Amino acid sequence: MKRLFLYLIPVVSAAGACSHGSGGGVKLKTDLDSVAYVIGMNVGLNLQRMDSTLNAEAVCEGIRDVFRGKTRMTMDDAETFYLSYVNYALPEKARAYEEQFLEDIARSNRSYARTSSGVTYTVEEVGDQDLIPTSDRDSVALRWVIRTADGEEVTSSYERGDTVRSTLRNLRSGVRESVKLIGRGGKILSWLPASEAYGAEGDKELGIAPNSTLYYEIELLEVDKYANRYRRR
Template identity: 30%
Template sequence: MNKFLITLLIPFCGYAVTAQVKRKAVVKKTVTTAVAVKPKTLLDSASYAFGTSMASSLKNDGVKNLNYDLLVKGLKDAFAGQTPLLTQEASQKAIGNLFKSLSQQKFGPAIAEGKAFLESNKTKPGVQTTASGIQYLVLTQGTGIKPKATDTVLVNYKGTLLNGKQFDSSYDRNEPLSLSLDRVIPGWTEGMQLMPVGSKYRFFIPYQLAYGERGAGQDIPPYSTLIFEIELLKVNGK
């Protein structure tokens, strides 16, 4: 390559390198940094505290996340006196259905266990099933009168969970119980009207007709299918 050609190429190469450097320098990365929000006033602190308190309570009840945009909109609409997107009845229903769904997910195994037990139990000899789903087995058939739903009765009984754990018994207290049939669980109200005085029945009660999705205290978990042995001693009338 002659000297003239080399002389021409040197400044051209320098220009190309310079152009590439300049072109690269034009590209800039935009870095966004989160701005820390800190409470500065009493209202700021209280507002944040309301949020954390509400979230902690909801988390304890099984709520893992919410639609935060609609949550904030609900707060703003309520404070501003705007017409809400949902009526009070619809709001209560939505909240109730959410918690019911979460509860059913949590206690799914108990629901499945109860359903499987009743499906199997209804095929056993002597077990009868009512239209509502209560199952019962006659241990002793009495000959007295049958109570009505508004009657007060005197009974002996014991109640157990499906695993055999006993949660209550009048026999252990050696004291029959007097109760009104319109103030007990639906399974008792319906079932005891089948019993003549002097009878002893064993009832298998699905959770819907027992203590439902809430259970009862520490001894009866939510969605528990229950077994009761009930002896009807006397009908006292209304």
């Protein structure tokens, strides 16, 4: 995170001073002016992806102060504040928003229930109640679709035409908890808080951002009870 901060400062500084007002304040008279504007666009897009609620005028003021050679914080103070915000304040805001989001789902749809960990679910098919995975050593075969909170599909075993096979203990904790609520042939729809899914790290390969609330559609195809395997030995 420190590297990100140190990289961000010179990139933003290179964008040139922002103009006061709501746009159109700077005329692009030369090629260099246009280059500066393009850099500013790029910086703006990157900052918007990081946090679309940022105060653009405050960002511009920081750039202007760098060019004036008179900033309101030292670089050390700025780095300390930034890292504190990213590592502590921002995750807390995300958790509070997530909690409200999941509560609203449960309140607006009575078919949904919540577990103590925050997993918010509804069972579409209960499945075979004689074959419910209960031990973390039980093996299961699953098909699932994973989506982000805004509905974007992350991955689908249906589209890939494959089956996810795993012991329960090797699944994400929210998936493990969800699967234990249905039997073989069952289907469950679960909203997983970030802490029960990919956490603060996310998954770059899958395109899952840090602290993401995820929606899972899970179908339990097979259950191989550990106790039965143990008896067969």
